[in-house]
Amino acid sequence: MEPFPVKYGLHASGLAGQRGGAPVYEGATFDLEPGDALQVRGPNGAGKSTLLMNLAGLVPPSDGRSSWRVENQETAETPREAISFMAHRSALEPALTVREHVSFWCAHYRNPNLIENQSAWIQAVNLNGYDDTPAGRLSAGQQRRLDLIRLMIADRPIWILDEPTAFVDAAGARHVEQQIERQKQRGGLTIVATHDRLDIDSPELTIG
Amino acid sequence: MSFRAFLSRDLNRAFRAGGGWFYGLFFFALFSTAAGLVFGPAPTDLRASAPAVIWLGAAMALLMGASDVFAKDADSGFILILFAESESAARYLAAKAAFVLIVLVAPITLSAIPIAVMFSLPLIVAMTVAALLGAGLVGVGAVALFSAALSAGLRVGGLLPVSLATPIAAPLLIFGSLATKTIVEGGSVFAPETLLVLALACVNSAILPPFILWALRAGVD
Numbered sequence: 001m002e003p004f005p006v007k008y009g010l011h012a013s014g015l016a017g018q019r020g021g022a023p024v025y026e027g028a029t030f031d032l033e034p035g036d037a038l039q040v041r042g043p044n045g046a047g048k049s050t051l052l053m054n055l056a057g058l059v060p061p062s063d064g065r066s067s068w069r070v071e072n073q074e075t076a077e078t079p080r081e082a083i084s085f086m087a088h089r090s091a092l093e094p095a096l097t098v099r100e101h102v103s104f105w106c107a108h109y110r111n112p113n114l115i116e117n118q119s120a121w122i123q124a125v126n127l128n129g130y131d132d133t134p135a136g137r138l139s140a141g142q143q144r145r146l147d148l149i150r151l152m153i154a155d156r157p158i159w160i161l162d163e164p165t166a167f168v169d170a171a172g173a174r175h176v177e178q179q180i181e182r183q184k185q186r187g188g189l190t191i192v193a194t195h196d197r198l199d200i201d202s203p204e205l206t207i208g
Numbered sequence: 209m210s211f212r213a214f215l216s217r218d219l220n221r222a223f224r225a226g227g228g229w230f231y232g233l234f235f236f237a238l239f240s241t242a243a244g245l246v247f248g249p250a251p252t253d254l255r256a257s258a259p260a261v262i263w264l265g266a267a268m269a270l271l272m273g274a275s276d277v278f279a280k281d282a283d284s285g286f287i288l289i290l291f292a293e294s295e296s297a298a299r300y301l302a303a304k305a306a307f308v309l310i311v312l313v314a315p316i317t318l319s320a321i322p323i324a325v326m327f328s329l330p331l332i333v334a335m336t337v338a339a340l341l342g343a344g345l346v347g348v349g350a351v352a353l354f355s356a357a358l359s360a361g362l363r364v365g366g367l368l369p370v371s372l373a374t375p376i377a378a379p380l381l382i383f384g385s386l387a388t389k390t391i392v393e394g395g396s397v398f399a400p401e402t403l404l405v406l407a408l409a410c411v412n413s414a415i416l417p418p419f420i421l422w423a424l425r426a427g428v429d
Binding site: 056057058059080081083084085087088089090091092093095096100104107108110154156160 | 210212213214216217220221224280284285286288289291292293294295428
């Protein structure tokens with residue numbers, strides 16, 4: 001298991017976010033070092049997804065500040081090329097098969113070494129036998145598992161995950177936890193918004 | 209991010225059943241045939257109407273055919289991921305432009321040859337008209353992508369984005385039709401209106417990409 005060559009930390013102070021002009025969360029403060037994970041918890045509508053969007057630099061926070069730390073230098077710039085973002089929707093194309101998704105992601109993330117290991121990726125998330133099944137015909141949980149392969153192929157040090165275990169069964173949730181632990185051991189950073197408390201060694205931030 | 213990955217994924221998707229890549233071409237053929245029937249069988253009338261029918265039909269086919277080129281990626285959340293994980297979406301946009309050229313502009317341009325012949329133009333004139341149309345459609349394609357980005361990014365669907373984009377494509381339609389009329393009447397291929405068409409196509413292709421990216425990015429907010 002190779003550590004990431006570049007590791008990132010993240011500091012957030014008094015972050016607040018709004019959606020559609022209405023405030024949804026406030027006072028989010030935390031400090032994460034390389035190898036850390038943070039579970040963001042809260043009821044529906046608490047602003048968990050908004051916080052992730054703020055941290056990913058997709059939407060500016062309404063208050064507070066966050067800064068990334070790389071090689072002991074602080075920057076307000078979001079290191080986009082180091083981020084893997086999993087939205088609450090699985091970004092899949094219903095007409096393309098599982099294997100075609102894997103193939104596309106290998107090319108998209110310029111990871112040609114992995115193309116030969118397509119079957120291994122598919123087996124890793126327990127989708128063996130579904131190689132030629134269009135994503136649109138998979139169950140919601142299976143689609144979530146397929147989206148998880150994207151993170152593994154992208155092989156990036158920062159994971160920002162929105163409900164990665166939604167619709168996923170117990171075995172799938174355990175697999176997500178294992179992948180986050182692996183990410184931590186490699187010095188990667190994980191911020192995960194979740195309703196289900198994940199069995200990982202990480203602090204929790206409750207908002208809303 | 210890989211240009212080839214985006215392009216091959218989109219082509220793969222488009223040529224599946226229900227991909228709908230041929231809808232624009234189908235509209236162009238249907239519109240031209242219907243217009244030919246309306247203008248009647250007299251060769252003089254058909255030749256006179258050919259420039260307007262070909263340019264209007266081809267432009268509308270392209271604008272409508274490309275109207276959902278970003279929609280599936282916006283619906284699935286792929287565009288959100290793209291902006292979260294990439295410094296620039298330029299390669300993605302370039303792949304979409306190539307996709308529109310391959311799947312819409314090229315077939316519409318080629319189909320303009322038999323349609324022009326159907327409108328009583330000699331084959332060599334029909335081929336010249338199609339070549340000019342192809343050059344102009346590159347510029348209309350940029351407008352079509354802008355319209356599609358507005359539709360996906362600002363979440364306004366239906367014919368509204370096409371209606372909003374049509375005025376931007378109007379100068380190309382006007383000068384394209386004029387240049388085609390000149391060619392049909394035996395005038396120079398390099399008349400000023402032809403050069404204007406080429407210039408407008410270049411200007412559209414150069415100016416619109418930042419606005420297309422802005423419209424897509426606006427949908428993420």
